[in-house]
Amino acid sequence: MTTLLDLDYVHKQQSQQNQELNFSGDDYSLLTDLYQLTMAVCYTGEGIEQRRASFELSVRRLPEGFGYLIAMGLAQAVEYLEKFRFSASQIAALQGTGIFAQASDRFWSLLAQGQFTGDVWAVPEGTAVFANQPLLRVEAPLWQAQLVETYLLNTINYQTLIATKAARLRDVAGEQATLLEFGTRRAFSPQGSLWAARAALAGGLDSTSNVLAALELGQEPSGTMAHALVMALSAIEGTEEQAFSAFHRYFPGAPLLIDTYDTIAAAERLAKKVNSGEMQLTGVRLDSGDLVTLSKQVRSLLPGVPIFASGDLDEWEIARLKAAGAEIDGYGLGTRLVTGSPVNGVYKLVDIDGIPVMKQASGKVTYPGRKQIFRSFAGGKVKADRLGLLDEIPLEEKPLLQLVMQEGQPVQPLETLATIRQRTTASVASLPQQTRRLDHPVTVQVEISAALQELTEETEKRRRTSGLP
Structure with missing residues (x-):
C-alpha cells in the first residue's frame, strides 16, 4: 500500500530527527495534519483559496454520563491564530518532502506571505454548552480557515474536557x-x-x-x-x-x-x-x-x-x-x-462564499449557515437554548457567541483565570439540577429556530436538485 509520504523520505529524515519533539510558538503552523495542507494546495490550484469560508467547531454528542460541557481553550486558540505564520525554513522543509511536487508557485507564495486575517466568534471560556452548539466559528479566506482546524480542535477539545x-x-x-x-x-x-x-x-x-x-x-x-x-x-x-x-x-x-x-x-x-x-x-x-x-x-x-x-x-x-x-x-x-472520555469536537464547513453548506452523512449531519446560540432563563436557571442563524433577533434571550477576533486581531482583552472560574461557577449554578447530576443527567433542550430549519431544508433541496447523491 502506498502513502503520500514515501519511504525514501522517511529513511532520509531518520538521521535528522529531533528526538525531543519539543515545539515553540514558531512551530505552530506546522503542527497540523497533512490533509490540511493538501487541501490548501487543491484550493489554490483551483483558484478558490481566497473565497470567504466559515467553519464551526462543535460537539456532536456529549461524553457518556455528562449533561453539559464547559467551553475552554479559547485563549490558546487566539494566541495560535495571532502567531500563525510559515517561515522560509518551514516552507523549505515541506518542499523537501516531495509530497507537494504538483503544488503551484502561488501556493508557496501564499504560505510565505500569509497570516491569519479572519474573524473569530466564540462562547466565552467557562460557559456551559451542549451538543451541536458551536463553541467557536472561524470566518476567513478558505485556505486559512482550513489550515487552522487541527490546532483549534486540539486545544479546545482537551481543555474543554478538563x-x-x-x-x-x-x-x-x-x-x-x-x-x-x-x-x-x-x-x-x-x-x-x-x-x-x-x-x-x-x-x-x-x-x-x-x-x-x-x-x-x-x-x-x-x-x-x-x-x-x-x-x-x-x-x-x-x-x-x-x-x-x-x-x-x-x-x-x-x-x-x-x-x-x-x-x-x-x-x-x-x-x-x-x-x-x-x-x-x-x-x-x-x-x-x-x-x-x-x-x-x-x-x-x-x-x-x-x-x-x-x-x-x-x-x-x-x-x-x-x-x-x-x-x-x-x-x-x-x-x-x-484523562477519561474524550470530547469529540468537530470542525465543519457551514458556509462558503455566502453559500450555506451542510454535511449529511449518517449520524454526522451538520446544520448549514453561520449560527448563534440564544439562551433563555427562568428564575435564574437555564430554561432552553435556541440554535439559530447569526442575524436572528434574540427573543428575550442572551446570545452566547461573541466576536473575539476581527481581521486577525483580538478585539477583547485576555481574561484572568479568576474571571473564567467565576463564569464557570455561575454557569454550572444556572443549570437545572437534572443536568448537573452524575447519574443519568438530562441535558438542556436545544431548539432549532424556524429560520435555521428552513435553511436546512433549502440546502438539502439544493443538493438534491444539483444531482448530488
Missing part, C-alpha cells in the same frame, strides 16, 4: 472543599499537562502541583511529599516520626503523607505532638486504604487538622465518600481528571 471534569468535581465536592490538580505525571504530554492545569484551575480547582504551569499562570503551586521521602529518611534516620520531623525543618507545619506504613499509628504519634504543642500541622494526606474508615479514625485523633485524600479519585468516588460520611476536607485529583 474544565468540565473540574467543574463537576467542584459541584460534587462543594465550595468548601480544597481541590488540587495532581495530574502532570498522567497527562498525555508535557504540553498537555500545562493545558490540563490551566483548564482545571479555570474549571474550579484551587491549585496545581505543576510548578511551571502555576508560575506561568501567576499562581502558587501546591503539594506535600511522596512516600519515597518517608521511606528514604525512615531507613536512614530510623523512624517515620524522624522523617516527618526532618521535612518540617524545611517546611514547618506543612501537610504530611501518613499512609506509608500504618496510617493510624502515624496519626496517633502526630496527635501527641500536636496536643502537646510540640508540632504545628496544617494537614495530613491519605493516599490509600479505606478512605472512609481511615478518615474517621484520623479525625478523632487529629480533630483540628485538615485531611486530604488522593489516589485515582473522580467525581463519582468523591460523591461516594461524602455519602458514606468520610471526614475529608480536600482532594488531590490526577489520573481521572486529566
Whole structure:
C-alpha cells in the first residue's frame, strides 16, 4: 500500500530527527495534519483559496454520563491564530518532502506571505454548552480557515474536557472543599499537562502541583511529599516520626503523607505532638486504604487538622465518600481528571462564499449557515437554548457567541483565570439540577429556530436538485 509520504523520505529524515519533539510558538503552523495542507494546495490550484469560508467547531454528542460541557481553550486558540505564520525554513522543509511536487508557485507564495486575517466568534471560556452548539466559528479566506482546524480542535477539545471534569468535581465536592490538580505525571504530554492545569484551575480547582504551569499562570503551586521521602529518611534516620520531623525543618507545619506504613499509628504519634504543642500541622494526606474508615479514625485523633485524600479519585468516588460520611476536607485529583472520555469536537464547513453548506452523512449531519446560540432563563436557571442563524433577533434571550477576533486581531482583552472560574461557577449554578447530576443527567433542550430549519431544508433541496447523491 502506498502513502503520500514515501519511504525514501522517511529513511532520509531518520538521521535528522529531533528526538525531543519539543515545539515553540514558531512551530505552530506546522503542527497540523497533512490533509490540511493538501487541501490548501487543491484550493489554490483551483483558484478558490481566497473565497470567504466559515467553519464551526462543535460537539456532536456529549461524553457518556455528562449533561453539559464547559467551553475552554479559547485563549490558546487566539494566541495560535495571532502567531500563525510559515517561515522560509518551514516552507523549505515541506518542499523537501516531495509530497507537494504538483503544488503551484502561488501556493508557496501564499504560505510565505500569509497570516491569519479572519474573524473569530466564540462562547466565552467557562460557559456551559451542549451538543451541536458551536463553541467557536472561524470566518476567513478558505485556505486559512482550513489550515487552522487541527490546532483549534486540539486545544479546545482537551481543555474543554478538563474544565468540565473540574467543574463537576467542584459541584460534587462543594465550595468548601480544597481541590488540587495532581495530574502532570498522567497527562498525555508535557504540553498537555500545562493545558490540563490551566483548564482545571479555570474549571474550579484551587491549585496545581505543576510548578511551571502555576508560575506561568501567576499562581502558587501546591503539594506535600511522596512516600519515597518517608521511606528514604525512615531507613536512614530510623523512624517515620524522624522523617516527618526532618521535612518540617524545611517546611514547618506543612501537610504530611501518613499512609506509608500504618496510617493510624502515624496519626496517633502526630496527635501527641500536636496536643502537646510540640508540632504545628496544617494537614495530613491519605493516599490509600479505606478512605472512609481511615478518615474517621484520623479525625478523632487529629480533630483540628485538615485531611486530604488522593489516589485515582473522580467525581463519582468523591460523591461516594461524602455519602458514606468520610471526614475529608480536600482532594488531590490526577489520573481521572486529566484523562477519561474524550470530547469529540468537530470542525465543519457551514458556509462558503455566502453559500450555506451542510454535511449529511449518517449520524454526522451538520446544520448549514453561520449560527448563534440564544439562551433563555427562568428564575435564574437555564430554561432552553435556541440554535439559530447569526442575524436572528434574540427573543428575550442572551446570545452566547461573541466576536473575539476581527481581521486577525483580538478585539477583547485576555481574561484572568479568576474571571473564567467565576463564569464557570455561575454557569454550572444556572443549570437545572437534572443536568448537573452524575447519574443519568438530562441535558438542556436545544431548539432549532424556524429560520435555521428552513435553511436546512433549502440546502438539502439544493443538493438534491444539483444531482448530488
